[in-house]
């Protein structure tokens with residue numbers, strides 16, 4: 001009885017180690033793939049994610065996790081915007097991660 005309980009605990013520890021490393025791996029998108037896919041975003045968000053039109057937010061240098069959340073929120077309807085809804089509809093979570101990795105990787109120079 002006691003032994004099987006420990007086996008169960010050990011199994012849980014091993015599983016969480018496996019899932020943990022997997023989660024870390026899955027969390028980071030591919031910058032190069034994201035760059036290619038970003039061609040669909042340029043006409044609104046600008047080249048390199050810096051928009052010339054005030055209607056559209058800049059994406060360059062934004063936090064990766066924020067970008068992932070924003071795209072998921074448009075997809076699941078938590079955020080509602082006509083343009084973005086059609087952009088993300090049918091977008092896979094790996095594409096979302098790739099785009100987030102790309103835009104967050106762009107370095108912007110701040111000056112005052």
Ligand code: HEC
Nearest residue numbers: 038040041044045055056057067070071081083084087099
């Ligand atoms: C037709 C124009 C258009 C296109 C194309 C477009 N977007 Fe957007 N995007 C918008 C608008 C407008 C907003 C602001 C919507 C709002 O108020 O929530 C926005 C918002 C966003 C946001 C949220 C930014 C923030 O600061 O919260 C992200 C992230 C984003 N877009 C990513 C993308 C990506 C990635 C692509 C390409 C796959 C893309 N967009 C293509 C118009 C566009």
